[in-house]
Amino acid sequence: MVKKIDFYKFYQNKKVLITGHTGFKGSWLTTWLLNLGCNVVGVSKNIPTKPSNFENLNLKKKIKNYYLNIENYKKLKKIILKERPNIIFHLAAQSIISESFTSPLETVNTNTQGSLNVLHASSFLNNKCSCIMITSDKCYFNLEKKAGYKENSLLGGQDMYSGSKAAAEIILQAYYHSFLKKNKNLRFCTVRAGNVIGGGDWSKNRLIPDIMRSWKKNLKPKIKNPKSVRPWQHVLEPLFGYLKLAIFLNKNEKLNGESFNFGPNFKKTYTVMQLVKLLQKNLNKKNSYSFKKKSNFHETKILKLNSQKAYKKLRWKTLLNLDQIGIFITNWYKIYFRKNSNMYDFTIKQIKEYEKKTFN
Numbered sequence: 001m002v003k004k005i006d007f008y009k010f011y012q013n014k015k016v017l018i019t020g021h022t023g024f025k026g027s028w029l030t031t032w033l034l035n036l037g038c039n040v041v042g043v044s045k046n047i048p049t050k051p052s053n054f055e056n057l058n059l060k061k062k063i064k065n066y067y068l069n070i071e072n073y074k075k076l077k078k079i080i081l082k083e084r085p086n087i088i089f090h091l092a093a094q095s096i097i098s099e100s101f102t103s104p105l106e107t108v109n110t111n112t113q114g115s116l117n118v119l120h121a122s123s124f125l126n127n128k129c130s131c132i133m134i135t136s137d138k139c140y141f142n143l144e145k146k147a148g149y150k151e152n153s154l155l156g157g158q159d160m161y162s163g164s165k166a167a168a169e170i171i172l173q174a175y176y177h178s179f180l181k182k183n184k185n186l187r188f189c190t191v192r193a194g195n196v197i198g199g200g201d202w203s204k205n206r207l208i209p210d211i212m213r214s215w216k217k218n219l220k221p222k223i224k225n226p227k228s229v230r231p232w233q234h235v236l237e238p239l240f241g242y243l244k245l246a247i248f249l250n251k252n253e254k255l256n257g258e259s260f261n262f263g264p265n266f267k268k269t270y271t272v273m274q275l276v277k278l279l280q281k282n283l284n285k286k287n288s289y290s291f292k293k294k295s296n297f298h299e300t301k302i303l304k305l306n307s308q309k310a311y312k313k314l315r316w317k318t319l320l321n322l323d324q325i326g327i328f329i330t331n332w333y334k335i336y337f338r339k340n341s342n343m344y345d346f347t348i349k350q351i352k353e354y355e356k357k358t359f360n
């Protein structure tokens with residue numbers, strides 16, 4: 001059990017480096033860490049979307065930013081050794097499956113080599129540091145299984161994004177066995193979460209942003225794979241898992257090199273269409289979607305995670321059901337589309353609402 005007071009105490013004044021801080025999950029994590037009293041440093045290649053959650057939350061002014069491609073090992077090492085973080089959350093990635101079909105080399109260079117660069121550069125730190133390396137639920141070789149994948153399930157992929165994340169998992173394990181067992185300062189875990197949704201996502205070819213963009217223009221979004229089952233979870237759920245894991249990893253050397261799934265109870269997953277209908281109801285939209293005939297690349301129909309390890313070792317599980325996730329998301333976009341809203345304050349409000357549920 002981690003009590004709220006210990007959670008805040010642990011993070012107070014910690015130096016935390018986030019790669020991928022300008023993205024969807026990175027901007028939420030940055031905001032949460034600021035609220036916990038951390039000194040946050042961000043490393044990202046660019047601001048990936050327009051609009052951008054990072055820009056809307058005005059995070060540029062609140063933290064120290066480096067704009068760097070993590071494929072540049074030399075410069076990355078310089079930044080990490082200069083900043084001497086206590087904790088690193090590595091989220092930077094080419095994160096869009098469809099883009100991995102047009103940019104296979106970039107996908108592998110960033111997701112696989114880039115992840116190794118972060119860990120290898122951190123291994124030269126002379127202070128203690130815990131790295132939480134974010135990969136993906138897509139790292140599992142998909143067998144369209146009804147039961148959820150466990151951390152020791154077969155890794156692999158049928159697209160370059162999934163393959164690059166599976167490869168990152170394999171390479172980081174090899175790195176652990178080759179170098180990190182003897183390193184007194186650096187500990188790491190890899191984490192695999194899936195289908196993370198929430199306000200502030202503006203990525204292309206993702207369900208929620210595609211829907212919100214279309215509805216804003218009074219257009220009908222095209223829904224692909226309506227019957228696909230996904231382990232939807234609100235962005236705050238896996239982020240809380242990552243934050244909790246960093247605390248446990250700091251205390252417990254035995255977690256070094258371990259992997260964790262962070263997903264909802266695998267018996268309670270929902271289809272794409274169930275989520276679309278929920279958002280439609282909350283935003284009072286009528287018949288406002290159409291269907292895309294066929295996706296032009298391979299996508300899994302069922303993808304479920306077994307997250308019992310995270311429950312056993314960290315007492316982590318998802319807390320929000322689909323209705324609550326829907327409310328969190330639609331409230332966020334309603335406020336966003338209102339003029340002159342302070343999205344930083346509203347995001348903190350949602351974080352505090354979530355914390356109340358976790359620490360009650």
Ligand SMILES: NC(=O)c1ccc[n+]([C@@H]2O[C@H](COP(=O)([O-])OP(=O)(O)OC[C@H]3O[C@@H](n4cnc5c(N)ncnc54)[C@H](O)[C@@H]3O)[C@@H](O)[C@H]2O)c1
Nearest residue numbers: 020022023024025044045046069070091092093095136196
């Ligand atoms: N969003 C999801 O549903 C989901 C699901 C599973 C795993 N993930 C993983 O979580 C992490 C964060 O996802 P997200 O949705 O916030 O992604 P995102 O696309 O919104 O953000 C990606 C971030 O990585 C940075 N980046 C990309 N290439 C880089 C490079 N070469 N060098 C430095 N920075 C680079 C971008 O600037 C941006 O800050 C990624 O590793 C992603 O693969 C996300």
